[in-house]
Amino acid sequence: xxxxxxxxxxxxxxxxxxxxxxxxxxxxxxxxxxxxxxxxxxxxxxxxxxxxxxxxxxxxxxxxxxxxxxxxxxxxxxxxxxxxxxxxxxxxxxxxxxxxxxxxxxxxxxxxxxxxxxxxxxxxxxxxxxxxxxxxxxx
Amino acid sequence: xxxxxxxxxxxxxxxxxxxxxxxxxxxxxxxxxxxxxxxxxxxxxxxxxxxxxxxxxxxxxxxxxxxxxxxxxxxxxxxxxxxxxxxxxxxxxxxxxxxxxxxxxxxxxxxxxxxxxxxx
Numbered sequence: 001x002x003x004x005x006x007x008x009x010x011x012x013x014x015x016x017x018x019x020x021x022x023x024x025x026x027x028x029x030x031x032x033x034x035x036x037x038x039x040x041x042x043x044x045x046x047x048x049x050x051x052x053x054x055x056x057x058x059x060x061x062x063x064x065x066x067x068x069x070x071x072x073x074x075x076x077x078x079x080x081x082x083x084x085x086x087x088x089x090x091x092x093x094x095x096x097x098x099x100x101x102x103x104x105x106x107x108x109x110x111x112x113x114x115x116x117x118x119x120x121x122x123x124x125x126x127x128x129x130x131x132x133x134x135x136x137x138x139x
Numbered sequence: 140x141x142x143x144x145x146x147x148x149x150x151x152x153x154x155x156x157x158x159x160x161x162x163x164x165x166x167x168x169x170x171x172x173x174x175x176x177x178x179x180x181x182x183x184x185x186x187x188x189x190x191x192x193x194x195x196x197x198x199x200x201x202x203x204x205x206x207x208x209x210x211x212x213x214x215x216x217x218x219x220x221x222x223x224x225x226x227x228x229x230x231x232x233x234x235x236x237x238x239x240x241x242x243x244x245x246x247x248x249x250x251x252x253x254x255x256x257x258x259x
Contacts, residue, residue, distance in 0.1 A: 001232045006222035 013050070016138040021049060024131035025115055029061045031125050032068065035118040041134060042112035049136045051076055051113065054101030056084045056130040060093055064124025067091035071118040072128055074101055076111075084130075091124070101132075109139065161229075161258070165190055168255040175244045175251060179208045182240040182251055189237040191256040195224040198249025204242045206235065212245050220249070 025038035043049045054074045067089050074084035084101035107113075113132045147154050147164075158164055173182050175198070182194060182204065196202045196218040203215025204225060218225060227236040242251060 001228075001235070002224075002226040003216060003218070004222075004224045005217075005219040008220060 013137045018137045021134040021136040027128040029125040032119045032121050038115040040114050043107050043109050045109045048139045049107045049134050051105045052133040053103035054084050054132045057098040058086045059127040060095040061125040063091050064121035068121030073116045076113040163258045165256050165258050171253040173251045175202050175242045175249045179241045182242045185239040187237050188257040190229045192227040193254045195252045200249050202242050202244045202249050206238045210241045
């Protein structure tokens with residue numbers, strides 16, 4: 001008796017039922033606020049995800065009096081790495097700060113990303129925009 | 140039983156060899172294609188004249204084979220997808236060669252190609 005098997009190549013991640021799981025936020029002329037979660041994403045069971053890149057941009061719309069700490073955080077992983085962080089006291093109209101976060105992180109089930117903003121000033125408004133470009137696929 | 144191998148054409152050397160070895164003339168049975176279900180599915184009937192059997196899984200999922208209706212995806216011999224095969228020869232495998240073969244799969248849509256050599 002001879003039994004033969006044929007080695008089976010597994011499809012690459014990008015051919016395993018991929019879907020776009022990109023998350024983003026765009027907040028326009030927002031006044032002072034405590035830390036607020038703008039979006040979260042969690043990898044579902046049976047799936048994995050690749051963070052291709054992350055981007056965050058902040059802009060001062062009207063001045064604060066007095067200015068307080070501005071924060072725009074992008075985190076990825078479970079309570080781990082911060083991959084983009086804007087943190088300033090700029091108080092000039094049209095002051096802009098932006099940052100691109102690194103991509104390439106593969107996340108397993110229950111891992112994910114978070115975007116938080118905060119403005120501890122008094123008065124004044126700011127724009128906040130951020131995104132994580134995410135591709136999700138079968139584990 | 141003995142067969143006069145000189146009755147075969149002079150160039151039919153393999154047939155002459157097998158006739159001497161097995162004592163009887165044989166033939167290749169035409170291809171049979173069997174669609175394996177998720178319940179025990181007969182691949183070949185019991186055939187006491189069968190000397191050789193080749194079964195190839197041309198499906199995209201594994202198929203599991205055995206020799207009675209108790210075969211499951213847990214206890215059967217696995218034939219991997221896209222070309223996994225089993226070859227049985229009377230000289231090596233005895234009665235397994237001519238017994239009824241049953242197959243089962245975790246999902247439908249897997250075809251087995253079956254070739255047999257049997258005595259005339």
